[in-house]
Amino acid sequence: MTTAIYWFRNDLRLEDNPALMAACESAELLLPIYIHDKRLERNTEWDFPRVGVHRRAFLQESTNDLRLQLRLLGSDLMELSGNFTEVFEKLKVELGISQIYCEHIEAPEELEQISALRNLGFEVSSLWQSSMLDIEALPFEPKQMPDIFTQFRQQIEKKGLRFTDPMGRIKALPPLPTGDLDRLDSMSHSSATKTLFSGGASGAHAHIGQYFERHLVDTYKQTRNQLIGMDYSSKFSPWLALGACSARSIAQKLAEYETRYGANDGTYWLWFELLWRDYFRFLHFKYGSRLYGSKGLSDTKSHPFDDMKFKQWASGNTGNPFIDAGMRELKKTGFLSNRMRQIVASYWIYDMKGDWRSGAAWFESHLIDYDVYSNQGNWLYIAGKGTDPRGGRPFNTARQVKDHDADGSYQSKWLQDAV
The missing domain is CATH 3.40.50.620 (HUPs)
Structure with a gap:
């Protein structure tokens, strides 16, 4: 057999x-x-x-x-x-x-x-x-894909591509092979640590269902940069990262929602972010291991690593309350909003002159939604080591506080406990 x-x-x-x-x-x-x-x-x-x-x-x-x-x-x-x-x-x-x-x-x-x-x-x-669009459906060979996301998106939209239809659920599996399988299964299946989200496809299905039922997608574009709460962004990423749900299934639900209730800025922007996820995936077919070196796709190496500065940043003890709040949230929960990820990454690279690769590795260690493609892509993007034509994205921390935490509620929430 x-x-x-x-x-x-x-x-x-x-x-x-x-x-x-x-x-x-x-x-x-x-x-x-x-x-x-x-x-x-x-x-x-x-x-x-x-x-x-x-x-x-x-x-x-x-x-x-x-x-x-x-x-x-x-x-x-x-x-x-x-x-x-x-x-x-x-x-x-x-x-x-x-x-x-x-x-x-x-x-x-x-x-x-x-x-x-x-x-x-x-x-x-x-x-x-793992992508929303099948690689065979792209209007170009992955190795010849546009470097700049906007050009990538425009070619996708020009061809009228939205998503590849997902397969249905598997309803039957072949029998297990004979043998003492219990002896092979050597892992403990319990976990003492509780996470913010309920892991697995069951949790994914429940979360995605309530997200669309509550019409949260309608305000996705307006709320996605908020810092506190469960409803400001889709929160699909933890399940997508481990493949407990597929990007194609989410895109199909999104299309069904638009058919029933109409498309709007929120529904388009959610698809737009799923396309960013695809973009970072397909870049790996073009550049491969170059995306992991100190230079990335640039001509200059990253800053040298400073252990003392890194420990200050990683533990949330830089002296900048906004940055420290973000790093403490990450360490305590294993999650961080996309906006705060960009802000603390920029601070490490540009304000503290840190090695971007160590920051990417810290995120890999802590984020429950760690995804090799998106994590690498976003850190390269912020550091100016990727395909961003602007050559990096330094953030003005004071401006970010004014725009996203003017009342200090986020800082107050995460700085109340000493780390």
Whole structure:
């Protein structure tokens, strides 16, 4: 019988999952797994954890939810921990499986993982599926895509592209392979830390549903830069980051909403932001590992790293109350509004002359909605190391306070507790 592994990566869902669908259609027996790679438990080169407590907790909530959904279909999720190649080699020895299906992730480390597995003799079938627009539908080859977002958007809109239709929910999976699977599942499935959001596809479905039911999308453009509360922006990003929902499914719901209630500035702007997300993804096909070097796409290296300054910034002890409030919110909750992300990143790069890569790594460690493409893209954009024609985006902190926290309520909220 044809036996395969489905390796969940950042696609923790049964709805609109083409790679999982392909595995279900091809394999007679299927083992769904998630690997907690040991390399992510190491410290960064700046000596802080690669994955912090909030990210880890949200991931565990998400895999727990996925496991329940798989069990309802007579399958299960094996969570395995270790060096990922050793995990797969053990599965090959114990169960005789060499066929792997997974989503394609166009980032350096994730591409190296696929290459390593193929070099070990595994047959890996990976499918690109994390963007709102299918890569085959683009009006240009990704390697020839416009560098500037506005030109990218204009070409997309000129062709009349909105989103690629999502697949339906998988309703049946092949049986699990025989063997002592409980012995292989070595992970604890509990999480002591509670996060701001309910991880997993169930939480995503509930949140997205209430967002459209309450017509919050109508005011998205006006409220998206606010700093306090759950309703000022869509908050879809935590579930999108782990693939508990898909951008295509959200775009479809958005189109259905516009058909029923009419399009407006808010509905367009939400689509516009989903397109930004796609843009940062497709840039990886064009520039790859260049997006991760000190220079990025520029001619100059980043500022040298200063450990003392970094600790002040990261802990929220810079002496600038607005910046400190933002950094304390991030550390305490694992979340930060998009506006505050831009402000604190700018402050680190331009006011404190910090290394942008260490800031990006701090966000990677803490953000529950960490997404390799968007995180890298946004930090490059602010630092002037990406494709921004203006060569960087320094923010005037005093102006940002006046525009977004004139009454000081945000600062008061996050500075009341010492860090």
